[in-house]
Amino acid sequence: MARALSNAVASNSLAASIRTHFGLTQAELSQYLGISSSQVAHLEAGRRRATPLANLRLTRLAQALPPPDGQGRPAPLPPATEALPAPVLPLPPLPGPLAPALLARRQRQLARRLALLLRDERRLCQQVAAQAHRRWAGPVLAAALAPRPTPDPAGATPTEQAHAQRWLAALAPAPPSAQLPEAATALALLLVRRAALQAEAATLATLPGLV
Numbered sequence: 001m002a003r004a005l006s007n008a009v010a011s012n013s014l015a016a017s018i019r020t021h022f023g024l025t026q027a028e029l030s031q032y033l034g035i036s037s038s039q040v041a042h043l044e045a046g047r048r049r050a051t052p053l054a055n056l057r058l059t060r061l062a063q064a065l066p067p068p069d070g071q072g073r074p075a076p077l078p079p080a081t082e083a084l085p086a087p088v089l090p091l092p093p094l095p096g097p098l099a100p101a102l103l104a105r106r107q108r109q110l111a112r113r114l115a116l117l118l119r120d121e122r123r124l125c126q127q128v129a130a131q132a133h134r135r136w137a138g139p140v141l142a143a144a145l146a147p148r149p150t151p152d153p154a155g156a157t158p159t160e161q162a163h164a165q166r167w168l169a170a171l172a173p174a175p176p177s178a179q180l181p182e183a184a185t186a187l188a189l190l191l192v193r194r195a196a197l198q199a200e201a202a203t204l205a206t207l208p209g210l211v
Contacts, residue, residue, distance in 0.1 A: 014069065016044040018061045021075055022141060023133040024171075032167045033057050064144035072144075076136055078129030086198035088206055098208055110201045117194045124190060127183040134171075142168055 042048035064072035
């Protein structure tokens with residue numbers, strides 16, 4: 001049975017934990033709590049106390065947090081991109097001699113391009129992880145806000161149930177068939193470019209003008 005938290009400070013700290021665990025923005029959480037985004041920010045900073053209704057709603061969501069705050073499971077870890085060893089490409093017999101200055105310039109170009117790719121890779125990884133986190137959080141939130149067979153003062157009334165369902169519907173992403181996995185595709189293409197540049201850099205380092 002969901003019971004309101006008696007300690008307002010605990011409620012305040014839960015707001016940030018709930019947002020982080022479910023990947024919610026302050027605006028999204030505020031819509032469920034029935035308060036403004038700025039009030040959510042004040043809650044998380046400990047400058048305001050939750051209203052009685054917001055406190056009850058925080059309590060319902062908190063039940064889906066992992067222990068010790070709730071009884072739910074930890075959020076899945078985001079997938080990590082693995083940096084594989086760069087292969088040295090087989091080359092035909094090379095003419096010579098080679099110009100070391102030109103080879104060194106190409107090395108510097110490759111280093112700059114790889115640095116930019118790694119920056120973009122981190123950004124895309126964050127986007128892909130956020131999308132996967134939202135897909136995971138949707139069913140967990142729906143289960144947390146589902147009607148309970150036992151008395152539930154935080155969500156038993158028809159009005160409260162209707163409010164929860166409207167909020168969940170607004171959070172729900174488009175059907176998978178209507179989604180284009182743009183971030184995941186962009187990340188895959190970037191990883192291909194990174195592997196190609198790393199292979200070129202590894203092969204370049206073996207040339208007579210640089211060894």
